Amino acid sequence: MPARTTRELFDMDPSSQPPAHVIRVALATGADQCFDYAVPEALWPVEPGCRVAVPFGKGDRTVQGFCVEVLDDAATDQQAHFRLKAVKRVLDAEPLLDASLLDLARWISDYYVCPLGQTLEAMVPAAVKKDIGVKTEKRFYLAGDAEPDPPLRSHKQRRILEILREHGATDADHTVPAADLLALAECGSVPLMNLRRAGLVKMTRHEVYRALPAVPAGLYRDEAVVTLNADQERCLAAIETELVAGRFGVSLLHGVTDSGKTEVY
Numbered sequence: 001m002p003a004r005t006t007r008e009l010f011d012m013d014p015s016s017q018p019p020a021h022v023i024r025v026a027l028a029t030g031a032d033q034c035f036d037y038a039v040p041e042a043l044w045p046v047e048p049g050c051r052v053a054v055p056f057g058k059g060d061r062t063v064q065g066f067c068v069e070v071l072d073d074a075a076t077d078q079q080a081h082f083r084l085k086a087v088k089r090v091l092d093a094e095p096l097l098d099a100s101l102l103d104l105a106r107w108i109s110d111y112y113v114c115p116l117g118q119t120l121e122a123m124v125p126a127a128v129k130k131d132i133g134v135k136t137e138k139r140f141y142l143a144g145d146a147e148p149d150p151p152l153r154s155h156k157q158r159r160i161l162e163i164l165r166e167h168g169a170t171d172a173d174h175t176v177p178a179a180d181l182l183a184l185a186e187c188g189s190v191p192l193m194n195l196r197r198a199g200l201v202k203m204t205r206h207e208v209y210r211a212l213p214a215v216p217a218g219l220y221r222d223e224a225v226v227t228l229n230a231d232q233e234r235c236l237a238a239i240e241t242e243l244v245a246g247r248f249g250v251s252l253l254h255g256v257t258d259s260g261k262t263e264v265y
Helices: 073-081 099-111 116-123 155-166 178-185 189-197 230-245
Strands: 022-027 035-038 051-056 061-070 134-142 201-209
Touching: 022 051, 022 116, 035 051, 061 116, 099 116, 134 155, 134 178, 155 178, 155 189, 155 201, 178 189, 189 201
Parallel strands: none
Antiparallel strands: 022 035, 022 061, 051 061, 134 201
């Protein structure tokens, strides 16, 4: 068995440059500590509260975690002698959890002796993690290097190019959704795909969010002033005493169904 130095065993490399960006990640797998990862320039910036995909363990299996801290320059310099694993993907363009929710997660993790990563995972709704309500939309624009008036036999293809010009769809920031484009051209997708194969139009994908349906008027009521009875007032006064004192405590509202607990809450 070849001899290994302590430096080799602990992945230390004195000649390596410190990573430009390092974040601290709480893994959703249930690990009871956080881990530091280098962030490639192509994925930077990463904000606390965003989910990331990182390699973990001896086999470098990909797991998800939450960025809980961006290390400052001094902390980053301390990583100069260690070969940190790199973040593979950043899963969120914006943080799912803000600073106050991260602080709350740390308190919950400490008080209930639950790994921070699992706590953060439980705080994010399942629909958000599954991207429910989000879909990818294909959008098209004119290829910049295409001929101004290419010879086309197909009337439908010429019409598609005319529509893109009319809408100023000349780059990736100015596009027309595929569904709208085909509806205006009154054609199927084949002429559009042929234009793309010929290099006359280009396609990009955009994430769009589906609007929630409007709530029917009969299913909600306007805010109203709640008038409490004597028992409810007594319960509320006891709870307010704890809040004003700034003490942590637990209050139990005990009562049968429809006894008025919700109004106190």
